[in-house]
Structures are given as C-alpha cells and as structure tokens.
Amino acid sequence: MMFEFLSEFDPFIAEHIARYGSAGKGVTSYLSFTTCEQFIQLMADSVTKQIVKEAKAAKYYSISVDSTPDSSHTDQLAFILRYVKEDGLPVERFLRFIPNPGHKSEQLAEVVFTTLKSYDLDIANCRGQSYDNASNMSGHYRGLQARILERNPLAVYIPCSAHSLNLVGKHAAESCPEACSFFGLLQYLYIFFTASTHRWEILQEHLSSVPNTLAVKRLSDTRWSAREDACRSLNRNWTQVIEALTKIKENTTEAPGTCKEAEGLLNKIQRLETALMSGLWSTILDRFGAVSKKLQSIGIDVGIVGELYESLIQFVRETRDIFPTFEAAAMEKSVVKDNESKRKGVQARKGSATSSKTQAEVAQENFRINTFYVICDNLVAELMRRKTAYDSFFGKFKFITDLSKTEPSAISQHANNLCSPYSKDLEQECFVDECLHFRSYLINSSAEDTSVLAMSRMIRERGLQSIYLNRVKNYLRSRMGEERLNSLAVLAIESELTKSLDYDELINSFATQRVRRKPL
Incomplete structure (x- = not known):
C-alpha cells in the first residue's frame, strides 16, 4: 500500500510495480512486507552506528533518560546521548526506546549500564547525567544518579532545567x-x-x-x-x-x-x-x-x-x-x-x-x-x-569563558582546582600553560572568547516529554512491534543523519543478506 501511494509521485516505482507487482511466484519483486522491514532495520542500524561512532570519537558524553506509558500501556524509556562534535557544537542523539524498564532506581541503573555496554560505550567516560526531579531519579542516596555515581564519580548530576x-x-x-x-x-x-x-x-x-x-x-x-x-x-x-x-x-x-x-x-x-x-x-x-x-x-x-x-x-x-x-x-x-x-x-x-x-x-x-x-x-x-x-x-569552568578578563594568577588557581577532580583527563602543567597562552591570544587578537568547556555543553536536558516521549503516544504505536518502533523512531528523530546515509552501501548490505547462492 505504501509503495502504491509513492508510485503516484515516483515514475520509477510506478514502472516497477506495473512490471513486477502481480508477476506471480518465482519472480523477484522486492515489494514484500519483509523486504520493506529489512530496509528499515538496515537504515536504523546505520544511523545508530553513526551515533555511536560520533560518541566514541568525542570520548566524553552525558546521558538523559525519561519514561512514559505509550498508547498500548507499555512503559517506554527514552535513552538519549549528548556529546560535543569536532566543530565544538553540542549534539543530542536519540538511541532507542526501552520497554518496561521498571521504576525502581536499581532497575533503571541496570538498564542504563546494560544499554551503554551493548553499544560498547564506557561508563567511565560519562561526564554527566540529567533527569527530572523524581526521587527515583534524583535521589542523593538511592536514586539513579547516586547509583551511577558509585560506578563513576565524575558523572555529575544536573537537574533538568526546564523541568525544574x-x-x-x-x-x-x-x-x-x-x-x-x-x-x-x-x-x-x-x-x-x-x-x-x-x-x-x-x-x-x-x-x-x-x-x-x-x-x-x-x-x-x-x-x-x-x-x-x-x-x-x-x-x-x-x-x-x-x-x-x-x-x-x-x-x-x-x-x-x-x-x-x-x-x-x-x-x-x-x-x-x-x-x-x-x-x-x-x-x-x-x-x-x-x-x-x-x-x-x-x-x-x-x-x-x-x-x-x-x-x-x-x-x-x-x-x-x-x-x-x-x-x-x-x-x-x-x-x-x-x-x-x-x-x-x-x-x-x-x-x-x-x-x-x-x-x-x-x-x-x-x-x-x-x-x-x-x-x-x-x-x-x-x-x-x-x-x-x-x-x-558551572563555577568550576566559568573562568574559561572569561580568560581575557581574568588575572593570570587567578587563572592558574582555577586551572589547578579544575585539574584536581579530572586528573585523568587533564595534565595539570600543560592545562595551566594552555589557559595562560590562550588568554594572551585573546587579548592580542581582540577575539571574543565564546569557548565553553565541552563538559558544560554536554550536560543539559531538553524536554524529553515533548520531544521524544510524545512519539509513543500515537495510536499507530499499538500496531507495531518494539523493534520496528525503535527503527522508525531513530530514523524520524535523527532525520539529519538519515538523509546523509549512503544508500548504495545499504543496498549492497541488503543484497549480501538476501543472497541465496551458497558457496560449495
């Protein structure tokens, strides 16, 4: 039905349906439901791989999760990654929906750890977590943020600013x-x-x-x-x-x-x-x-x-x-x-x-x-x-945004203080020198300092309820399985990456999966 609709606007598809649509058994048409589903899955997998590749290249990332019941009364947890690309701009990427994660903090923590592990993302590189203000999420002692901090003390928790x-x-x-x-x-x-x-x-x-x-x-x-x-x-x-x-x-x-x-x-x-x-x-x-x-x-x-x-x-x-x-x-x-x-x-x-x-x-x-x-x-x-x-x-990083207005002695003090908790990420002597050199550059070139340390740009939560979770409220949600839901959600939410896919490579991957000739 979908191809018939598209054929009204695409002459190539119209010709293909006219030639192979009712050809009978033994004639390959690639118009079946399973073929369409395979292409959707291949496209979604390619988008997800690109997201994971970017996150690994950035090394440091933050996470955001939130849940809501969908139209079929299944609780869906949206899993979001946030990281900074090479051009210095932060991006927010949707990974997937996770059904029935539970509402207890230990259940949510297990889901987070398992999901990160499935994408080969090291929890040690997580530098931030942002959720709503519910006690099972934000609790200082038994909340999700506390359980993640037990694994990684540098994964600082910042409350969702819009929810707050x-x-x-x-x-x-x-x-x-x-x-x-x-x-x-x-x-x-x-x-x-x-x-x-x-x-x-x-x-x-x-x-x-x-x-x-x-x-x-x-x-x-x-x-x-x-x-x-x-x-x-x-x-x-x-x-x-x-x-x-x-x-x-x-x-x-x-x-x-x-x-x-x-x-x-x-x-x-x-x-x-x-x-x-x-x-x-x-x-x-x-x-x-x-x-x-x-x-x-x-x-x-x-x-x-x-x-x-x-x-x-x-x-x-x-x-x-x-x-x-x-x-x-x-x-x-x-x-x-x-x-x-x-x-x-x-x-x-x-x-x-x-x-x-x-x-x-x-x-x-x-x-x-x-x-x-x-x-x-x-x-x-x-x-x-x-x-x-x-x-x-932000007080730990604020001096970086005011380098040209800060005295060298104060810069050295702030830089040393910042290196203390992040000793594995920053080399103290080099970082202090780089801050001082960059200050001189800003003053001499009269450049406007718009730099903000990547971490401060990673940690922030948009309204998950309106942006991601509302997608599972649609009545069509109850008419599809979880795998198809995740595939279509990734393709729709990350439409920019979807448009940039190499479709020739996808077709080759599809052909490789569907080949029926077996080597002897």
Missing part, C-alpha cells in the same frame, strides 16, 4: 489559597464551555468579534505552557468571556443548573482579586514561557541556564515592586472595585498599626501581603534554590 522551572511555577501556584483558586477557576472555565457544543458556540460567537483571540485552554500538570495559554486567553478575552457567561446565565431556555454554574463563574471572574491574579500570572507566565523555550534549545549550556534563572529572579523582584500597576489595571477590568475582605467587613484591630486605616486600605494590604508578595517571594526563593545546582557545577 516547571516545579518553580507549580510551587508558586500552590503557595496561597488565592493562587489555587485562580487556577482552579481557569480549569473550571474550560470544563464549563467544552462540556456543551452550544456553550462553546456562544463563546466563539463573542470571541469572533475580537481579532487575534484565544479560545479558553485547559490546564496541564506537566506542561506549564498550557497554564500560560489558559491565563493569557482569559486575560486577553476578559470582556468576551464575561459576556458569554452573562448570556448563558440570562438564557431562560438553559437548564437551571447550567444557569447557576454560569452565575457562579461570573461572580468569581468579576472579583477584583481574580482580575489581579489574571494580570499578575499573565505577566509571570509569559516570561517563564519564553525562558522555558530557551532552556529547551539544543545549543544551550549550563552557564546560560544560570544566567536565564538569574534573569527570572531579577524580573520577579521587579514585578514585586509594581503592585499598584497591577491593581490599577485590575480596577479597569473588574466590575467589583473592592477587595473581597472589605466586602466581608474585615476590620483592623483596635490599637494596631493599621487601626487608623480605612477598610479598603486594610483589604488592599491584606491581599498585597498575603497573596501578591507570597507568590513573588515563593518564586524568587525557588528560583534561587534551583539556580544553586547549576552555579555550583
């Missing part, structure tokens, strides 16, 4: 009741409008009047970009969402329960606190989303990760100081102009510092201190804590 950023946002979203209520409202809005095609049509009718609108989005526990989309959608279509809910609420033909649901959502959206949360989280998540995309780019290194986290810390600190700006914007959008605590009649205690303040001022201060500041402070604290992991590692 997701956890930062998750903790902040759960840091106070108002934040939890806001994201619950976003999810409830999506459920309410998508539960009925009639409600969805009403919403779309109101959104169509505004250019570049966004439909309401559902939340996701793992993808914070989904929360960004949901928050941006509400913030941008604030008036249209309220109008749609009002129309449903006032529609006498709607079921009473539906009208009550619409009324409840309307009351929640029209709160001043909701408008404030919408503006704050739209601003924060928009910046977080841009940084998250940058963290998932292939060319990023650990040093840039630290800089991006630092930029977020400064951004959140600046955001913390502009509460009046968010409040003014919320006042313009919200029908209710008072905080809920004022409407409930919250009074300041007599004799306290706030007893002379008006009820509105007390309510405003209560929201600012117990919600706005809590969210911002939680974000800063989590970002700083997770940034420490990247700074502590």
Whole structure:
C-alpha cells in the first residue's frame, strides 16, 4: 500500500510495480512486507552506528533518560546521548526506546549500564547525567544518579532545567489559597464551555468579534505552557468571556443548573482579586514561557541556564515592586472595585498599626501581603534554590569563558582546582600553560572568547516529554512491534543523519543478506 501511494509521485516505482507487482511466484519483486522491514532495520542500524561512532570519537558524553506509558500501556524509556562534535557544537542523539524498564532506581541503573555496554560505550567516560526531579531519579542516596555515581564519580548530576522551572511555577501556584483558586477557576472555565457544543458556540460567537483571540485552554500538570495559554486567553478575552457567561446565565431556555454554574463563574471572574491574579500570572507566565523555550534549545549550556534563572529572579523582584500597576489595571477590568475582605467587613484591630486605616486600605494590604508578595517571594526563593545546582557545577569552568578578563594568577588557581577532580583527563602543567597562552591570544587578537568547556555543553536536558516521549503516544504505536518502533523512531528523530546515509552501501548490505547462492 505504501509503495502504491509513492508510485503516484515516483515514475520509477510506478514502472516497477506495473512490471513486477502481480508477476506471480518465482519472480523477484522486492515489494514484500519483509523486504520493506529489512530496509528499515538496515537504515536504523546505520544511523545508530553513526551515533555511536560520533560518541566514541568525542570520548566524553552525558546521558538523559525519561519514561512514559505509550498508547498500548507499555512503559517506554527514552535513552538519549549528548556529546560535543569536532566543530565544538553540542549534539543530542536519540538511541532507542526501552520497554518496561521498571521504576525502581536499581532497575533503571541496570538498564542504563546494560544499554551503554551493548553499544560498547564506557561508563567511565560519562561526564554527566540529567533527569527530572523524581526521587527515583534524583535521589542523593538511592536514586539513579547516586547509583551511577558509585560506578563513576565524575558523572555529575544536573537537574533538568526546564523541568525544574516547571516545579518553580507549580510551587508558586500552590503557595496561597488565592493562587489555587485562580487556577482552579481557569480549569473550571474550560470544563464549563467544552462540556456543551452550544456553550462553546456562544463563546466563539463573542470571541469572533475580537481579532487575534484565544479560545479558553485547559490546564496541564506537566506542561506549564498550557497554564500560560489558559491565563493569557482569559486575560486577553476578559470582556468576551464575561459576556458569554452573562448570556448563558440570562438564557431562560438553559437548564437551571447550567444557569447557576454560569452565575457562579461570573461572580468569581468579576472579583477584583481574580482580575489581579489574571494580570499578575499573565505577566509571570509569559516570561517563564519564553525562558522555558530557551532552556529547551539544543545549543544551550549550563552557564546560560544560570544566567536565564538569574534573569527570572531579577524580573520577579521587579514585578514585586509594581503592585499598584497591577491593581490599577485590575480596577479597569473588574466590575467589583473592592477587595473581597472589605466586602466581608474585615476590620483592623483596635490599637494596631493599621487601626487608623480605612477598610479598603486594610483589604488592599491584606491581599498585597498575603497573596501578591507570597507568590513573588515563593518564586524568587525557588528560583534561587534551583539556580544553586547549576552555579555550583558551572563555577568550576566559568573562568574559561572569561580568560581575557581574568588575572593570570587567578587563572592558574582555577586551572589547578579544575585539574584536581579530572586528573585523568587533564595534565595539570600543560592545562595551566594552555589557559595562560590562550588568554594572551585573546587579548592580542581582540577575539571574543565564546569557548565553553565541552563538559558544560554536554550536560543539559531538553524536554524529553515533548520531544521524544510524545512519539509513543500515537495510536499507530499499538500496531507495531518494539523493534520496528525503535527503527522508525531513530530514523524520524535523527532525520539529519538519515538523509546523509549512503544508500548504495545499504543496498549492497541488503543484497549480501538476501543472497541465496551458497558457496560449495
């Protein structure tokens, strides 16, 4: 069927099918299913051999693994290699999917060691490992990273930067009741409008009047970009969402329960606190989303990760100081102009510092201190804590990126310190001299030093969930075996290497395997 489809665009295949397609027994056509599978396997093996060859030429490499259930409910572990090519650019290569690896750290460690051994890659040359923050992966004592460190103390563990950023946002979203209520409202809005095609049509009718609108989005526990989309959608279509809910609420033909649901959502959206949360989280998540995309780019290194986290810390600190700006914007959008605590009649205690303040001022201060500041402070604290992991590692290599700006004595000290843990990889005297000579070259030639030690460029994890693991969620996955899955996955993911294959050599290999003439 596949060849028949291709024959519509390829005259050579069309002629071949016309001549041999129904020739009968005894005539070789090479159109059988097994022939196609053999070619796929040969191509995948060639791509894998090229990856292993490059990794061995680079000598040092890092690994990343992550797992997810596929459409047939089989747990699939994606195994990724990362190394630096001769041109100094880091590459990330997919090796294979491994079915049913288990979830215990000892099972995962055995899979890692066995896989590396099967490709003749020495675990002693592994210089980095990067996973998500699950305890079976990142545990300091019994996690996968700890078991690999037992075999190779130089295989330093660096948490996945994108996953860590997701956890930062998750903790902040759960840091106070108002934040939890806001994201619950976003999810409830999506459920309410998508539960009925009639409600969805009403919403779309109101959104169509505004250019570049966004439909309401559902939340996701793992993808914070989904929360960004949901928050941006509400913030941008604030008036249209309220109008749609009002129309449903006032529609006498709607079921009473539906009208009550619409009324409840309307009351929640029209709160001043909701408008404030919408503006704050739209601003924060928009910046977080841009940084998250940058963290998932292939060319990023650990040093840039630290800089991006630092930029977020400064951004959140600046955001913390502009509460009046968010409040003014919320006042313009919200029908209710008072905080809920004022409407409930919250009074300041007599004799306290706030007893002379008006009820509105007390309510405003209560929201600012117990919600706005809590969210911002939680974000800063989590970002700083997770940034420490990247700074502590990159600090060993940072001097190499600033050779022209560093004094010779400091360079010698840093170089000697770096040689201590990597004594088998670096010759101390030669390395120190090379750093000093290179500094002189940079100063004399006015060249911009963009060099980063290979190790800092090897250790980084892109979002495995979105790039590799989503491929096994396809319904076609349940219709093929594990061997075919791995072959097609390698060919598709490493398409650049697939296109560069020597197909004449593949045809010769195929002919050698299929030859039926036996020497006597």
